[in-house]
Amino acid sequence: MTATCSPSSSIHFTMHLLLLIFVLLILLKFVHSVIWVPYRIQNHFKKQGITGPGYRLIVGNTAEMRRVFTESRSKTISPFNHDILHRTAPFYHRWSRIYGKNFLYWFGTVPRLSITNPDMIKEVLMNTGSSYEKFEFNPSSKQLFGQGLFGLTGDIWAFHRRIANQAFKMDRIKAWMPEIVASTLKMIEKWEETGKGEDEFEIDVHKELHDLSADNISRTAFGSSFEEGKRIFLLQEKQMYLFSHAVRGVYIPGFRFWPTKKNIERWTLETEVHGQEERLGVEEIIDECKTFYFAGKETTANLLTWTLLLLSLHQEWQIKAREEVLRVCGENEQQIADSLSDLKLVHMILNETLRLYPPAVMLIRKAT
Ligand code: HEM
Structure with missing residues (x-):
């Protein structure tokens, strides 16, 4: 007995295979950028003694940031004193107490290293090479200050x-x-x-x-x-x-x-x-x-x-x-x-x- 395969079913098979490879590639890319890279970065900093609130899948620490922000706004300030950090930068206030002045936190899948040491800040701001550049604002900022000096980079x-x-x-x-x-x-x-x-x-x-x-x-x-x-x-x-x-x-x-x-x-x-x-x-x-x-x-x-x-x-x-x-x-x-x-x-x-x-x-x- 012989089995034959029509040309149309072999085209179907190839298409399904390609689709499967495509879906697998997307899945792999997702796992790589949303799981593998963040955890690798987190470990990299941990080895240097820099910790922070742990990375959470996709959203990072933004949910906690929102919660801490809302919490701090709901409290009244009294009496008048200069201790205002808990109000102006509530998440920094909270995390710097737990993890120290330099810590790593996550804005979605993007890591942010928070530093307050003047020498380190000077090194970043005075760097004349191209190691650091201005941060690209969320596109909704364009309605506030358009493509003006704040949002522009380079030439x-x-x-x-x-x-x-x-x-x-x-x-x-x-x-x-x-x-x-x-x-x-x-x-x-x-x-x-x-x-x-x-x-x-x-x-x-x-x-x-x-x-x-x-x-x-x-x-x-x-x-x-x-x-x-x-x-x-x-x-x-x-x-x-x-x-x-x-x-x-x-x-x-x-x-x-x-x-x-x-x-x-x-x-x-x-x-x-x-x-x-x-x-x-x-x-x-x-x-x-x-x-x-x-x-x-x-x-x-x-x-x-x-x-x-x-x-x-x-x-x-x-x-x-x-x-x-x-x-x-x-x-x-x-x-x-x-x-x-x-x-x-x-x-x-x-x-x-x-x-x-x-x-x-x-x-x-x-x-x-
Ligand atoms: C007490 C007053 C002010 C403070 C504390 C202040 C603070 C700052 C800071 C910290 C930056 C740097 C932002 C960054 O690089 O990420 C900046 C940039 C800038 N400020 Fe001010 N500023 C003040 C007044 C003004 C005034 C009066 C103007 C204009 C009339 C102005 C126009 C600008 C512009 C155009 C930039 C962007 C510069 C660039 O990227 O080349 N600022 N300001």
């Missing part, structure tokens, strides 16, 4: 940076002084008006200082007043809130295109910001504007808020700082611009506030 970053550097030459900064003085005076006059005839009155200083720094950036960088830029700042603030949600989760490719409630909100804001900035035209300029609005406003306003709060708690330093400003600056705007570097005590106070309450609590770099 395009260098090109944008050369242009941006022009704006921060000392003589340019000095030329902004009349605008900065004008908007600060406007704010102080408003405060005085509010307190007229009152023994005690309340002002939301944090909000006022956000409006002040927004006004300053609008005037100095864009020549318009805050009133015109107000809508953009509002939209950027909403984007920032949505972004802060997005960065706490693992990035799932394509998820930002799903019409979830938060994604729809993001798209609507993005369209509106573009509508507001159409005067500007070019996409790249829009992205840099977003970067400057975002990077300049939040940081400066928060630093000023903490500085005023600390000065109100330490009035002896407030008196000394006021004396220095009056002695060094005088009334003349040009004199203020020329004597900024003589404000030694004010510099010290700002630096100490930055040390205690840094507007940027962590920096991320990618090892190449």
